Amino acid sequence: xxxxxxxxxxxxxxxxxxxxxxxxxxxxxxxxxxxxxxxxxxxxxxxxxxxxxxxxxxxxxxxxxxxxxxxxxxxxxxxxxxxxxxxxxxxxxxxxxxxxxxxxxxxxxxxxxxxxxxxxxxxxxxxxxxxxxxxxxxxxxxxxxxxxxxxxxxxxxxxxxxxxxxxxxxxxxxxxxxxxxxxxxxxxxxxxxxxxxxxxxxxxxxxxxxxxxxxxxxxxxxxxxxxxxxxxxxxxxxxxxxxxxxxxxxxxxxxxxxxxxxxxxxxxxxxxxxxxxxxxxxxxxxxxxxxxxxxxxxxxxxxxxxxxxxxxxxx
Numbered sequence: 375x376x377x378x379x380x381x382x383x384x385x386x387x388x389x390x391x392x393x394x395x396x397x398x399x400x401x402x403x404x405x406x407x408x409x410x411x412x413x414x415x416x417x418x419x420x421x422x423x424x425x426x427x428x429x430x431x432x433x434x435x436x437x438x439x440x441x442x443x444x445x446x447x448x449x450x451x452x453x454x455x456x457x458x459x460x461x462x463x464x465x466x467x468x469x470x471x472x473x474x475x476x477x478x479x480x481x482x483x484x485x486x487x488x489x490x491x492x493x494x495x496x497x498x499x500x501x502x503x504x505x506x507x508x509x510x511x512x513x514x515x516x517x518x519x520x521x522x523x524x525x526x527x528x529x530x531x532x533x534x535x536x537x538x539x540x541x542x543x544x545x546x547x548x549x550x551x552x553x554x555x556x557x558x559x560x561x562x563x564x565x566x567x568x569x570x571x572x573x574x575x576x577x578x579x580x581x582x583x584x585x586x587x588x589x590x591x592x593x594x595x596x597x598x599x600x601x602x603x604x605x606x607x608x609x610x611x612x613x614x615x616x617x618x619x620x621x622x623x624x625x626x627x628x629x630x631x632x633x634x635x636x637x638x639x640x641x642x643x644x645x646x647x648x649x650x651x652x653x654x655x656x657x658x659x660x661x662x663x664x665x666x667x668x669x670x671x672x673x674x675x676x677x678x679x680x681x682x683x684x685x686x687x688x689x
Contacts, residue, residue: 379466382565385475386482387572388650390582392668394427397475399673401435404680407465409458410439411476417613419445419602422595424616445602445613451484458485459563479653488562490555495543503539523551568683570676571660574667583643587618591636600626617646
């Protein structure tokens with residue numbers, strides 16, 4: 375069945391829920407192209423530690439936007455959205471079904487609901503914002519931000535360094551607050567989305583997180599972290615702050631035993647999965663909710679859903 379020119383399938387869910395397996399299974403069944411929607415899997419330096427699809431999985435169907443950035447680059451929802459639209463349009467032109475797979479909610483929302491077209495912030499301003507936060511501390515920095523962006527300062531806690539400095543650098547660079555940019559965000563593209571959400575029970579999800587971290591170590595994850603450490607990159611870069619990465623880097627710097635680092639990385643992964651689960655529960659309304667870990671039976675259920683979605687596409 376040829377995919378209609380406006381159809382886009384979204385496979386979402388928390389980390390370790392089985393999104394990649396479901397996406398590639400559906401791509402095989404429906405002539406689809408899997409497009410990455412995970413903020414860490416865009417980095418070529420984190421193939422193991424971001425759980426990117428391995429060579430065998432990637433060979434089963436075309437995969438796009440995996441490993442396209444260097445760890446020294448700063449990915450963003452806006453930059454990903456532009457790349458994703460290009461890949462979606464290319465899939466439609468080839469008569470193939472684009473399948474977005476990932477757990478980065480902000481990426482998915484930027485595509486489905488539009489995004490504020492904030493211009494690129496000069497590196498010098500980002501560094502100055504970070505330095506000011508370090509000098510003042512979170513509470514005083516937030517008080518200073520309140521003089522320029524009271525809305526952002528009111529809703530962000532003082533320990534949220536990343537979003538506080540982001541609000542500061544945006545108003546510093548553009549003269550407009552994040553709220554003002556959001557009010558003028560771009561319109562979403564004219565696609566017809568169908569969303570499948572994987573939401574396994576917490577115990578099963580946490581167990582999968584723990585087991586996958588151990589599998590990453592066995593597959594060479596520590597060597598991957600060591601290569602990253604050797605590059606002496608800015609620790610504030612997204613790749614350097616990937617889930618589980620700081621804990622392994624701490625071990626390599628001699629700050630913790632491997633056993634302690636792995637346990638801490640597992641804990642961070644579980645906390646991340648919990649945050650994702652909360653976000654999806656409150657921010658995403660799926661067309662098909664799968665309250666289990668990925669399995670072949672879920673693949674069959676999803677195939678029937680996609681058949682119906684494609685058949686009911688408007689002419």
